[in-house]
Amino acid sequence: MKKTIAIVAAGLVVTGSLFAESKLPESKFASAQPPTIQYQVESGSGYTEVRDEKSGDDLRKSPWQAFAMSLVLPGTGELYTGSTVKSRIFMIAEVGGWVSLISFKHLANWREDDYRLLAAREAGADVEGKDERYFDVVGFYDSREEYNRVGGVFDPSRQYYPDNEEYFWNWSSDIARERYRDLKNDSKSYKRNSDFALGFILANHFLSAVDAYWSAKRHNRGIESGFSGVDLRMLDDGGWQLTLNARF
Template sequence: MNPRRALLLSLLLPGAGELYSGHKGRATGFFISEGAIWANFTAWEIAGHLRKNNYIEQAMLNAGIGTESESDDYWRLVGTYLRSSGSGPDSYEDALRRDARNEFPGDPAAQDAWVAQRLPTGNRAWNWTSASLQEHYIETRQNSTRAFNRAKFSFALAILNRLVSAIDTQVLHRRDLRAEQSAIEPDEPRLLTMVTADGGGRILLRHRF
């Protein structure tokens, strides 16, 4: 058994190194854990996409959005401001104009141009019909984000599973070597002394075959 090959096999697929080394029981345990990790990844990925589709549908129905293929930053803004245009603390345009005044103080034309480049218009504009509907949207979006994060955590578990399997192959290799050496090494003869009843003694040579 080549220990380096066993290590590489385990890094590719946890349990493959153990199977190559002849330890089928250990290999089965790693195969099961690897399958569970990717099943967990698939489940959370599906949940994340279903919830994402749900919050996009909510935004289209209750905020008047007519687009689906937008960045995560865009959907975050939809949950931050009640409407995209207009004035007031709940307006994204109002926040943009404050930033524009800081960027171009005393230059209204530059401010308007800066805002126009960033303000969503047309089917990208939004206006929530109520704050409670926006809150429901935010909650659904947070649930989607959590699901995607849990799916990403599966990658860390998959890496850990590979490292543990790789280490396990090396431990098993050393254990198998010790077992082989003890099996082929002959027992050394032993000298035993015995005291007889008359005070004398005898020396015995003991050898186990």
């Protein structure tokens, strides 16, 4: 059977309502919809309708919802607004930040365990229950006696450590003490890096939230001037009719 394909409407149909302010109440002006441009392409005659249309209100995104989503998990607000590329960037940054934070914390703890064990083994120090200042002093002086003797010369008000086993240390060699200082400095460096990683994570949450908010705003502005609906119809003869509606 010969099938005739006709392009029924290849033009532009503008539908809208024109209201005169003197004849219609103000409430009708407020409810008037923007003009709609309708493009229609049809093949064959007669059809079975398959309709899939969303209004502009259905397509709008909430800026504050997008903000909250990205504030909790960076990238999700961008994904909500359709900004998939930026969503991936913020999500990758989030994963990288957490991997860095966890890694630096573990490295800092490992180095701390190493220098404490070294002080106990090579200097005979009792490392239990000591504060950070004690471990700093152990790295700069060969023994408790040297610290109490030399430290008072430079600062008479400096704290002295009592002559008992709890605060005893005496390094076996300068090499061991230098190794101790290197390990302790590494631990401090890793702790600082973990703080930077935490700051990066917090900044990523805030920046993603702000970006998601404005992405939703831009998305909604695009809806107001873009396509507002799609009609897809299956015709009885096997053809298709596609209708695109745009508002501006």
